[in-house]
Amino acid sequence: MLGRIALPSIFLILSYGFWASSSFKDLAAGVALFLFGMLCMEQGFKVFSGGTIQRVLSASTDKLWKSLSFGVLSTTLMQSSSLVSVITISFLSAEMIGLAQGIGIIFGANLGTTTGAWIVAGFGLKVNISAYAMPLLVFGVLFLMQSSARLKGLGWILVGIGFLFLGIYFMKNGFSEYARYIDLTQYAIPGIKGLLVFTLIGIVATVVMQSSHATLTLTITALAAGQVTYENALALAIGANVGTTITAILGSISANVSGKRLAAAHLIFNMVTGAVALVMIKPLLHCVEFISGEVGIAADDYTLKLAVFHTLFNVIGVVLMVPFINTMVSWLESRLKGATVEYDQPRYLSEASLELPEVAQQAVYKETLHLFDNAFSLIAHGVDLRRSLVRGDQDLQELLEAPAKPIKIDLDDQYTRMVKDIYSANIEFISRAQAAAPSEFAESFSALRRANMDIVAAIKATKHLRKNLHVYSRGIDKNMRREYNRFRVRVGSVLREIGALREQDDRIVALLSLDRIKVEALDADNHASHTVDKLIRQGAISSQMATSLINDGAYTRELVGRLLDVAQALIQAGTPPGEALGDEMSLEIEDIANIARSLDGAALPGEMEDYQ
Amino acid sequence: MKVRKLLDKLNKYTGLGENADKKQVRKLRNVLRALKEKQDELQLKLEAAEGTHERRKLEQQLEVIRRQRQKGQEVYKSIKDARPKQ
Numbered sequence: 001m002l003g004r005i006a007l008p009s010i011f012l013i014l015s016y017g018f019w020a021s022s023s024f025k026d027l028a029a030g031v032a033l034f035l036f037g038m039l040c041m042e043q044g045f046k047v048f049s050g051g052t053i054q055r056v057l058s059a060s061t062d063k064l065w066k067s068l069s070f071g072v073l074s075t076t077l078m079q080s081s082s083l084v085s086v087i088t089i090s091f092l093s094a095e096m097i098g099l100a101q102g103i104g105i106i107f108g109a110n111l112g113t114t115t116g117a118w119i120v121a122g123f124g125l126k127v128n129i130s131a132y133a134m135p136l137l138v139f140g141v142l143f144l145m146q147s148s149a150r151l152k153g154l155g156w157i158l159v160g161i162g163f164l165f166l167g168i169y170f171m172k173n174g175f176s177e178y179a180r181y182i183d184l185t186q187y188a189i190p191g192i193k194g195l196l197v198f199t200l201i202g203i204v205a206t207v208v209m210q211s212s213h214a215t216l217t218l219t220i221t222a223l224a225a226g227q228v229t230y231e232n233a234l235a236l237a238i239g240a241n242v243g244t245t246i247t248a249i250l251g252s253i254s255a256n257v258s259g260k261r262l263a264a265a266h267l268i269f270n271m272v273t274g275a276v277a278l279v280m281i282k283p284l285l286h287c288v289e290f291i292s293g294e295v296g297i298a299a300d301d302y303t304l305k306l307a308v309f310h311t312l313f314n315v316i317g318v319v320l321m322v323p324f325i326n327t328m329v330s331w332l333e334s335r336l337k338g339a340t341v342e343y344d345q346p347r348y349l350s351e352a353s354l355e356l357p358e359v360a361q362q363a364v365y366k367e368t369l370h371l372f373d374n375a376f377s378l379i380a381h382g383v384d385l386r387r388s389l390v391r392g393d394q395d396l397q398e399l400l401e402a403p404a405k406p407i408k409i410d411l412d413d414q415y416t417r418m419v420k421d422i423y424s425a426n427i428e429f430i431s432r433a434q435a436a437a438p439s440e441f442a443e444s445f446s447a448l449r450r451a452n453m454d455i456v457a458a459i460k461a462t463k464h465l466r467k468n469l470h471v472y473s474r475g476i477d478k479n480m481r482r483e484y485n486r487f488r489v490r491v492g493s494v495l496r497e498i499g500a501l502r503e504q505d506d507r508i509v510a511l512l513s514l515d516r517i518k519v520e521a522l523d524a525d526n527h528a529s530h531t532v533d534k535l536i537r538q539g540a541i542s543s544q545m546a547t548s549l550i551n552d553g554a555y556t557r558e559l560v561g562r563l564l565d566v567a568q569a570l571i572q573a574g575t576p577p578g579e580a581l582g583d584e585m586s587l588e589i590e591d592i593a594n595i596a597r598s599l600d601g602a603a604l605p606g607e608m609e610d611y612q
Numbered sequence: 613m614k615v616r617k618l619l620d621k622l623n624k625y626t627g628l629g630e631n632a633d634k635k636q637v638r639k640l641r642n643v644l645r646a647l648k649e650k651q652d653e654l655q656l657k658l659e660a661a662e663g664t665h666e667r668r669k670l671e672q673q674l675e676v677i678r679r680q681r682q683k684g685q686e687v688y689k690s691i692k693d694a695r696p697k698q
Contacts, residue, residue, distance in 0.1 A: 508643055516676045523672065581639055585684045587676065595675045 010208075027174030030221075034167025034214050041160030042083045046356060047153025064325065067101045068318070071108020079164075079213060081113040085248040085266060087359075089259040090352035094363035100329050102262045106248075107269060107318050107325075110241070114311040116213045117237070120168060120220050121303035130169040136162035149438050168217055175225030189232065195278060198232040202239015212244035216310070220303050230302045234281070237310050242274040252352075259350055261332040268328065273317030280316075287312055344374060344418045346425040354429075357437035361444055364433060365573055367426050368451050369502075372566060374418040375455045379559070380495060381409045382462035383469060383488045390496050396489045400482050404473035411463045419459060426452045444573045451569035458562035462491075465555040468548050479540050483531065483549055487556040490524050494560050498567045507575045511582035514567055515592060521560050522596035528553055637691055644684045651677045 017024040075084045085106060092102045123129070136158050143155030189197050206215045219236040222228040228236070245267045252263035277284060288309045297304045321328075346367050353363040380390050384404045389396075427449065434445040465487065473484040497517045504510040532549045535541045541549070575582065587595075651674060658670040 508639070509646070512643075512647075512680055515680065516673055519672055519676055581636060581643065581687070584687045585643065585680050587679055587683070591679055595672060595679070598675070 023174050023177035025174075026170050026177060030167045030170030030172075030174055031209065031214060031218060032167070033163050033170060034217060035209060035211060037160045037163030037165075037167055038080055038211055038213065039160070040156050040163060041078065042080060044153045044156030044158075044160055045078045045080075045083065047149055047156070064100070064104050064322070067097075067104030068108040068111075068322075071105040071110075072112040073108075074105075075109040075112025076115045079116055079119075080211070081109040081213075081244060082211060082248070084109040084112070085263075086352050086355065089248065089252055089262055090350060090355060090359045090363075092258045092262050093256050093350035094348045094353055094359055094366060095258070096359070096362060099258060099261055099265075099332065100325055102258075103265045103269075103325050103328060106262065106266045107321065110269065110273070110314050111311075111318060113212060113244070114307070114314050117216050117220060117307035117310045118304075120217050121224075121307045124165070124168045124172075124217070124220075128169075129165045129172075133162045133165035133169065136165065168221065171218060171221040172224065175221050175227050190229075194229075194232055195235045195281065198235030199239040199242070199274070199278065202236040202241075203243040204239075205236075206240045206243025207246045210246060210250075212240040215240035215243065220306060223306060224303050230305070233302070233306055234285075234309055235278075237306060238274050238277045238313070241277075241310075241314070242270050245270050256347055256350060257336055259352065261336050264332055264336060265328055269317060269321055272321060273313060276316060276320065277313040284309065284313060284316075343416070343421050346370070346422050346429075349425055349429045354433055354436060357433065357441045360429070360433035360437065361441060361448075361573075364426060364429055364445070364448050365570075367422065367429070368448055368455075368570065368573075371419065371422045371426060371452060371455055372570070374422065375459055376495060376499070378409070378411060378414050378418060378459055379462045379491065379563075381407045381414075382411055382459075382466050383491045384473060385488060385492045385495075390492050391499060396492045396496070399489055399492075400485045401478075402485075403475075403481060404469075404485060404488065406470065406474065411459070411466060415459060415463075419456065423452055423456055444575075447569040447573040451566045451573065454562040454565040454569065458559050458566065461555045461559035461562060465552050465559060468552050472548070477541070477545070479535055480545055480549070483528070483535070484552070486524075486528055486531075487552060490521065490528070490556055490560055491563075493524070494521055494563050498563060501567055501571075507571055507579070508582040508585070510571050511568070511586055514564065514571070515587045517567075518564055518587075518592045519595050521564065522592060525553075525557055525560070526596055528556075637688070640684060640688055640691070644681060644688070647677050647681045647684065651681065 014028060017028065071084060071088075074087075075081045078084065088097070088102050088105045088109075091097045092099065097105075140155045140158030140160075140162055143151050143158060146152060146155070202215055202219070205218070206212045209215060216237060219228065219233050219240070223230065223233045245263070248263040248266045252259040288305055291308050291312070292299075292301075292305050295308075297308065347370055348363040348366040350363070353359045376390075377387055380387050384407050386407070430445050430449045430452070434442060437445065469484050469487060472480045473488060475481055494517065497520075501510050501513060501517075504513065532546065532553065535549075536543075536546045571582070654670055654674045654677065658667060658674065661667045661670055
């Protein structure tokens with residue numbers, strides 16, 4: 001509703017402005033170019049950010065000062081606290097960092113964003129900035145035409161900086177032109193009322209433009225042209241600081257509860273900092289005067305003084321809030337809890353993660369593991385095996401003779417509750433992420449899609465197997481009971497081995513270990529088939545029992561095969577692009593079959609003699 | 613001569629050319645060494661094993677490792693052969 005009214009209103013106001021004043025045209029074009037420049041820069045940094053930030057983050061997970069510095073440096077470099085907050089939310093949603101660390105980065109980003117005011121006030125207004133914009137645009141476009149993704153990224157950054165400079169130039173011109181005809185300072189409001197009104201204007205302007213940097217640049221250029229009083233400009237800067245949280249709040253809407261907690265922390269920090277700045281405005285101004293005098297800023301250089309003020313109140317905010325980070329984390333965790341749902345939902349996927357291919361890949365990888373964990377329970381219970389038994393070290397062959405203890409489970413119902421929503425979300429997410437990601441991620445996303453599909457196929461095979469297994473594995477016919485228990489043991493062994501593989505950090509070792517598991521699984525399958533043949537030959541089971549065993553043997557083979565495929569796909573998905581060593585050394589299917597055939601039944605203790 | 617030196621340095625820093633496979637070779641060597649150690653360990657176990665089943669299971673694992681090592685050595689050889697002769 002608001003959108004329907006707001007957008008046409010903005011269009012109308014702008015149209016009137018363009019018709020009424022040519023200076024307004026310059027001003028509006030300046031803001032538009034500035035915002036477009038920021039978009040270009042964000043586009044460029046996204047090419048580099050994912051992997052690089054991930055590497056830096058992994059090295060800065062332990063100390064608060066490291067996450068603070070990370071926030072400061074990344075925001076200074078990218079000149080966009082909004083981009084840093086959205087990236088942080090995506091990392092947090094994918095659980096690549098913790099909440100305390102995320103809050104540290106956001107605090108740092110607030111400090112980093114103050115460098116923008118220094119650049120504009122100290123450099124943008126002092127030199128003919130448009131002269132720098134032109135070559136940057138030319139070089140940027142040349143880079144954009146290259147095929148390499150990295151060069152293109154560099155091109156976007158250069159073009160972005162070019163447009164930022166051009167935007168500042170137009171804003172400066174617009175305000176200078178205005179100054180000739182109209183004196184906007186006649187609308188200045190002195191005192192506390194002015195402070196509050198202009199803070200609100202700053203908030204609204206930042207929410208509309210979704211960039212505190214743009215509001216601050218507009219404020220600085222207006223201040224330089226004498227179109228806004230120094231006091232009102234300070235209030236605008238405070239408003240911009242509060243308004244900038246809107247981007248994080250919007251970014252967190254689609255994020256999980258961790259993302260929402262971070263956006264809340266961002267809002268709390270900027271509100272508290274803004275409130276402190278408003279309440280302490282007088283002492284702060286004294287400090288600004290003192291610092292300006294000490295560093296040699298001229299008494300009438302209000303733009304640089306504004307930059308000092310902006311930095312000062314953000315530093316004070318960080319100093320005030322840092323000791324309370326852990327309290328804030330506990331408070332947010334107790335207040336914002338994950339929705340307790342009857343149907344298990346995706347935990348790591350978020351819209352924000354889609355922005356960066358590395359993060360999207362990590363998010364969907366973790367979500368696939370989440371799906372696999374749920375499937376693990378369903379499959380284990382589906383073949384009447386307790387998870388503790390599968391994960392433990394008891395010899396599963398001991399289960400062969402005794403009647404199975406039944407586990408009550410409605411697989412269809414459990415599938416709907418534990419699997420369906422996550423599976424659907426994963427498949428949709430992978431399709432969207434794959435479409436947006438560069439080609440080097442295609443293999444990883446395809447492997448993850450395969451893993452998801454294999455997990456579901458394994459559950460379906462379990463459902464088919466359970467029908468007869470439920471009856472025969474605790475029946476009175478010893479032969480049938482043993483053979484159905486053998487199916488349970490085969491499934492349990494593979495689940496156990498795959499669980500152990502997840503502990504293995506080295507992907508190549510994991511992939512090579514999978515060959516051994518495959519041989520053992522195939523060996524067990526061969527042995528089971530031979531045993532059924534023997535039972536039929538000896539007339540130990542009826543023909544109906546034999547067909548049940550043969551059919552359910554096929555379901556077991558399908559189930560075990562799918563589980564092994566899931567393991568392989570997950571290992572491949574986690575392998576860095578271009579790393580083919582594990583695949584090159586892994587055995588071909590013929591090799592595995594040959595080894596299993598040449599050493600038939602080796603994996604089954606105490607049964608070889610009986611079988612021969 | 614200077615240009616050649618410059619190109620060599622550039623290759624070294626960019627990871628292109630003959631140095632590009634160094635990391636892979638190092639990794640391959642490590643994997644082959646680990647496999648060899650595992651093979652020796654299994655071989656010792658096999659010599660001490662008494663039951664038919666135990667022996668056959670160990671033989672199966674040994675065979676997997678033997679073939680993986682063989683494939684690894686082939687990869688190693690192909691990398692070496694692909695390197696330009698000096």
